[in-house]
Amino acid sequence: MLNFSRSSYKVLLNGALVTAIVTLSACGGHGHHGDGHSEGDDHHSGANEAIGAPGVAADVDRTVEVVMNDGMRFVPDSIDVKAGETIRFNLKNTGAVKHEMVIGELSYLIEHSEQMKKFPGMEHDEPNMLLLDPATDGELIWTFTKAGNVDFACLQPGHYDAGMKGMVTVAE
Numbered sequence: 712m713l714n715f716s717r718s719s720y721k722v723l724l725n726g727a728l729v730t731a732i733v734t735l736s737a738c739g740g741h742g743h744h745g746d747g748h749s750e751g752d753d754h755h756s757g758a759n760e761a762i763g764a765p766g767v768a769a770d771v772d773r774t775v776e777v778v779m780n781d782g783m784r785f786v787p788d789s790i791d792v793k794a795g796e797t798i799r800f801n802l803k804n805t806g807a808v809k810h811e812m813v814i815g816e817l818s819y820l821i822e823h824s825e826q827m828k829k830f831p832g833m834e835h836d837e838p839n840m841l842l843l844d845p846a847t848d849g850e851l852i853w854t855f856t857k858a859g860n861v862d863f864a865c866l867q868p869g870h871y872d873a874g875m876k877g878m879v880t881v882a883e
């Protein structure tokens with residue numbers, strides 16, 4: 712009787728463990744949920760020095776309006792900022808399907824675009840992204856810390872491949 716209880720407990724534990732691993736795999740296992748993965752994975756979090764950092768409302772220097780549409784475009788898809796600027800992106804989804812703006816390195820965006828095709832229901836909520844339902848708007852605040860190019864894209868399945876991407880040019 713005692714042995715039976717113990718083995719049932721083990722199975723339950725293993726079941727929980729398996730579930731956790733599957734959940735991580737669905738997102739590529741790269742820890743962009745910010746749930747305590749090793750620091751070596753930070754380049755996949757979407758928030759690193761090259762692309763900038765999440766901004767706060769009190770620091771906003773400028774607001775930029777960006778429309779996301781079912782033509783699979785960001786309007787505008789080219790945005791100029793200066794290093795150190797905190798931008799409030801006022802995002803508007805004028806389409807009939809969900810769109811999102813995800814700021815990140817190109818490799819991160821492409822990888823997650825592929826993941827989204829495999830797991831279309833996968834949703835994220837990170838400071839470097841904003842997912843909008845059809846005909847809604849919202850804001851994403853981001854501080855661009857370093858000069859260079861910072862990519863952004865919509866990672867809803869197929870949207871990146873259809874050209875739904877853009878670039879922020881960060882001047883010195």
Ligand SMILES: [Cu+2]
Pocket residue numbers: 779783809810811865866867870875
């Ligand atoms: Cu989209």
